[in-house]
Amino acid sequence: MEYILAFLSLFLYRYARLVVNLWAYHRHKPITPSRASKLTSKDVTVVIPSVDGHGVRLIHTLQSILQNSPQKVILVTIKKNHMKAEEMIKSLQSLQAIVKVITVHKPNKREQMAAGIREVATKITVFADDDDVMWTDSLLQWILSPFEKTTRTGAVGTCQRVQRNPVQSISQSVFRFLGALYIERRNFDCAATVHIDGGVPCISGRTAAYRTSILQDQNFIQGFCNETWGGNELDPDDDNFLTRWMVSQGWDIHIQCHPDALVSTMLEDNPNFLKQCLRWARSNWRSNLRSMFVEMFIWRRHPYSTYAVYLTTLSPPALVGDAALIWLCNKATEDLMLHHWLLGLLVVWMFISKFIKFLGYFQRHPSDIILLPISILFGYVHGVIKLYAACTLHVTRWENRERPDGTGKEESPRNQANKKHLVCNWKKYTHFLWTVAWPAGNIRLQLHCFGLGMLNRMNELGVLSYRDICIFVLLQVLDMGSLTAAIRIFLLLPLEDYWIKKLKIGSFERIMALSGDFHENNDPNASADLISEAGSFEYQMAAIFLQLGPLLLDALLALSTLYYLETRAAFCFIVVVVFYFCVQNLGPQEDLQRQRFHSLKREKSVVCQSVLNWATVSYFNGFKREKEGLVEAVDTQLDYKKKSAIRSMFKTTMETSGFAAGFVGACLATARGVTQGDRPVGGLFAMLTYWTRLSEPLKFTVRQIGTLREQAVKMEPFIEIFEKTPTVVDPEEDAPSATINSGNIDFDRVNFSYDGRRPIFEDFSFKIKSGQTIVIVGATGSGKSTLIKLLLRQYSPQSGTIRIDGKDISRVRMETVRENIALAPQHPGFFVNTITDNIRYANPKASDADVHEACRVAAIHDQILKYPDRYDTVMRADKLSGGERRRLAIARAFIKNAPLLILDEPTNDLDNKTAAQIRHNMLRRTRGQTTIVISHDINLMKDADKIIVIDSGKVVEEGNHRTLMHRQGHYYKLYTGKM
The missing domain is CATH 3.40.50.300 (P-loop containing nucleotide triphosphate hydrolases)
Structure with a gap:
């Protein structure tokens, strides 16, 4: 009886929802558009976030969207691809709507969507994917109709189908088929849950509409752009957040399932489809867990939808569920005839349940019925994908939104702050060492590495056969030690030179290529020390590539021999190895090493600052305070050193005890075999020999790993430098040069902020004609020096354009811009x-x-x-x-x-006579040369062709001295000292 109850319970658990959904799906009706509709396509703005900002697929998407005649289309891409996006828009013929391109600094879907939301001025906002999404001609009419039926409708989703483009292989057919069924299943579930209680698992991001007033709520934008999981900012999962937000604010959601409200889309038709499934599974896990255990209001508003989410999230994989049902059915019936009938009916029902959702699809494409077994098999595989996704929820990047320049997604400041254990990330550490240390492309140095590895093994030969002993004696006669030492030096020197050169020059290039934000926010002495210390890391290269590798191979061979001689002894040694590495990982050792390393840096910083500022210390009689600061720093460093030494002694004691216990166990096991006659007497001595042979590599490896852990902590700043990317980069490798002929300068609606919070420039615009001498004045902190940094491309504006001779300086090579500008800072x-x-x-x-x-x-x-x-x-x-x-x-x-001269406060700190002489010489020397002078020198202002007055990040006045004095505005107040 208990098997019957268990079977019925599991059967209802698995299939009750399917039966209810079948009824609801066929009862669900779309809301048809009204002829007297007040909302029209002119009330719609379409926002398309895109990384590339161009391409054939995006053109197809735009063409289908424009056929619906929205009021405006906003394409949000990254700054680097702005020009390509504009060129693509110009190529589109007979535009039926305004198409605007805006940019963000880095590829981040949520930031791009938020940037688009801020530009919307219509009642309805539609988000559309950029990946070949095709709309029907009447899609907007169907999307708008639910908004008119009730004012509580906050979002409207669409149903999708996969485009059936010609395929070139069987695998493409299979993956396209799987993708099509994935979409069909989603349409089925969404329509059913909406019909039952108005809820929906997730509004598809392919195409969905929202009331703009909801999206432009600052609370929404703040939460949308700052959602995190495990301390990491979420780039994907935007559609899940939008769905939960609608529910949390009491808005209704409707799904339009009708052929005229259809969106055709593209999915991967190759193995990358599995990666898509993995990303979707992660997103669903994160959102569903929040819905079930954090945002409990969803239970109250949409109980059936939440129940569906619960089943989807926490149900066992299909393979486990089906196997359990078959086993319980087999156990529940004793009558043989009934037993076979029930099993047969169960299998038939299972088969029907696998495709009953897709009857509409198979009616449209009957030839795909032969692929049904693959769909059933994929259903079982998808359970494994879900389990893997549950174990990797910490992966929050959006894999298909990597940087186009190949540098990968730029890490947000929050994620950088949360990355406290870089030393534990051995994959990244090993990758860095491999790319830097291995002399790729240099066969000669690769042969040096191989030769050194072999030589190290020759120097550490232990147990030798009779023939080996003869060879050894012969080589000893030839003074092998001196010879191998000389060969070792000969082989190692070129490698050390290669590593030191690559590390030092590589770090120098990285640091010098970084933009102004890095250099202004970091201590230059620390950067210089980093470059100088880079050469010391060649020890790690030698240890890993020349010692650990050959040593581990040697140990593996010896362990194999020991296993052949005495299995139990080999097992004892493996236990010792595991014990060694467990001891090595006891406690937060990286944190202690990191603290000690930082205390050493602090001690060095205190000494350097005191010595460099000796004059300041003497002015204010601060010798005693500086000494106290140094004493505190030294005491802190010694305290961490003491803690590290104590921990090291404890680990050494543990390792020695474990090794001794393993050795005793191996001896007893081998001795038992000898006494029982299973092993010859010589087997004990052979075991001792190979145990000794194995013990040295083990101890050496453990020591090396401990040393590498310590070195890895020291390398953290070094690796971080290699991971950083400049915020200002050349647009392309073959970008044009900035040849300045006349020197016309145009700042066009430039917006800039250092930290993203306090704006320096807002819609900042001015023009300078060729050959003019311009004086820029303004209160302290008004942005005068920032203007120079933007011209020299040490920073890039968040929006707007800076042109020299009509060329956008962000689209030409930086070095050519700087070649044409001379600066006296x-x-x-x-x-x-x-x-x-x-x-x-x-x-x-x-x-x-x-x-x-x-x-x-x-x-x-x-x-x-x-x-x-x-x-x-x-x-x-x-x-x-x-x-x-x-x-x-x-x-x-x-x-x-240079054609363009910039002088920043040229007459400051000068006496009147010298200042007058410089003004006279400057006017004579710069005649006909475009000159920008930042100054409060009254005489320079009088001689200028034009004066530009800056206040609060904007140009408030322009004109010559006489004109501005006559206006009695900002310049007049600055000039007369009333401001």
Whole structure:
């Protein structure tokens, strides 16, 4: 009886929902459009988030959308692909709607959707995929009809079908078939649950409509863009969030299932379809778990839908459920005839349940019926995919939205902050070492690696046969030790040189290629130390590639021999190995190593800061405070060192005890075999020999792993540098050069913020004509220096365009932009080198006469001649006054002879006579050259062709001195000191 009850319970659990859904699906009716509809296609804006921003599939999608005549289509792509998107839009003929392209900085679907939402001005917003989504000509009419029927409708979903394009192989047919059934199953479940209680598992992101007022709620945008899972920001799962938000705010959802409300779409027709299923499964797991255990309001509003979610999420895989039903049916019946009948009926029912949802599909495509067994098999495989998805919910990236430049998705600041255990990520660490250490493409160095590995094994030979002993004696006579040492040095030197060079130059290139945000927010001394210390990591390369590899291979061979000699001894050794590695992983050892490493850096920083700022310390009599700070740093470092030593002693004791116990066990096991006659007496000595042979590699490997763990902590900043990508990059490898002929500059509606919260520029626009001298004035912090950084492409604006001679500087190579601009910054930097070399740095081809002439223009020539070594004087920052540094910076800018000259506060720190001389020389030297001067010097303002006044990130006034004084606006107040 208990088997019958169990069978009936499981049968109802698995199939009651199917029966109810079949009834509901056939009862569900779409809401037909009304002829007197108040909502029309002109009340709709379509938002399409896309990474590429161009392509044949996207063109097809746009064409089908435009046939529905929406008011506006907003294509949201990344800044790098803005030009391609604009060109694609221009190629579309007879546009029936406004098509606007907007950009975001990095590929992030939710950020792209939010950016599009902010641009919407219509009542209804429709999100559409960019992946070849084809609309019917009347789709918008059907989408809008539920919104008119009731004002409580907040979202309307669509049904989809997979496009049946010609296929080229059997595998494509199979995967297309599986994708089509996946979509059909989803349509079936959504229509059924909506009909029963108005709920839906998830609104499809392929095409869905929402009331714009809901989406533009700041609470929605905040939650939508900042949803996390396990501390990581969610890029996918946007449709799940939208569904839950509608329910949480009391809005109704409707699904339109009708041929005129159909969306044709594309799925992968190759093994990547399985990856799609995995991504969908992860999204469903995350959303369903939230629905069931966190957002309990869903139970109250849509109990049947939540019940369906519960079954979908927590039901065992289909293979387990079907097997359990068959087993229970077999146990529940004792009568043989009835037993066979019931089993037969159960199998028939199971078969029917596998395809009854798809009757409509098979009616449309009867030839696909032969693929039904594959669908049934895939149903069982999908259970495994769901289990794997449940184990990998921490994967929150959107795999098909990788960066087009191949660098991968840029990690958000929140995710970077949560990555506290980089040393534990051995996959990343090993990948980094492999890419840096292995001399790919250099066969000679690869042979060196192989030779060193073999040589290391020769130097550590232990147990030898008689023939080996003879060879060994012969080689000893030939002084093998000295010979192998010489060969080792010969083989190792080129590899060490290769590693040091690659590490140091590679880290230098990485750091120098990073944008201004990195260099302004990080200590330059720390970056320089990182490059200098890079060469010390070649120890890890040698340990991993030249010692650990051959050693582990040697140990494997010895263990195989030991297993052949005495199985129980080999088992004892394996237990010892497992014990060793368990001891190695006791406690949060990486955290302790990381804390000790940071304490060493802190100690070094305290010393460097105190010594570098000796003058400041002496001004304020702070020697005692600095000493106390150093004592505290040293004590902290020694405390961590002590903790590390204690932990190391504890582990060593544990390892020694475990090894001794394993050794005793192996000896007893072998001795027992000898005493019972199962093994010869020599077997004990052979076991001891191979045990000894194995013990050294084990101990060495454990020591190396411990050392590598410590080194890995030190390498964390190094690996982070190699993972960073510049925020300002060239658009393409073959991007055009920025050749400046006239020097016209145009800032067109530029918006910029350093941190994304406090705007520096908002719709910032101005124009400079060729040959003009422009003075830019404004209060402190108004963004004058930021303007220079944007021109030099140290930063990129969030939106807007900067043009020089009509060319968008974001679409040309950075180096060519900088080649055409000469800058004298407000806080100039110089190398510890001669005055001549520092000035010539701007123009390496300049002669000494050119250097002297530039210094005359900057009014510093006579001062230099008073130095003992004149122009050969080695510059030290602490030996120069502020005025001298500024004039040398002006000379360096003049000698470059660039079409565009920028001077930032050129007359600050100068006496009136010197300032007047520089103004006179500058006016003479820059005649006909486009010059931007940032200054509050009244005399420079009077001589300027135009003055641009900046306030709160906007240009508030433009004109010459006389005009602006007459207006008595911002400039007048600045000039008269009333502001």
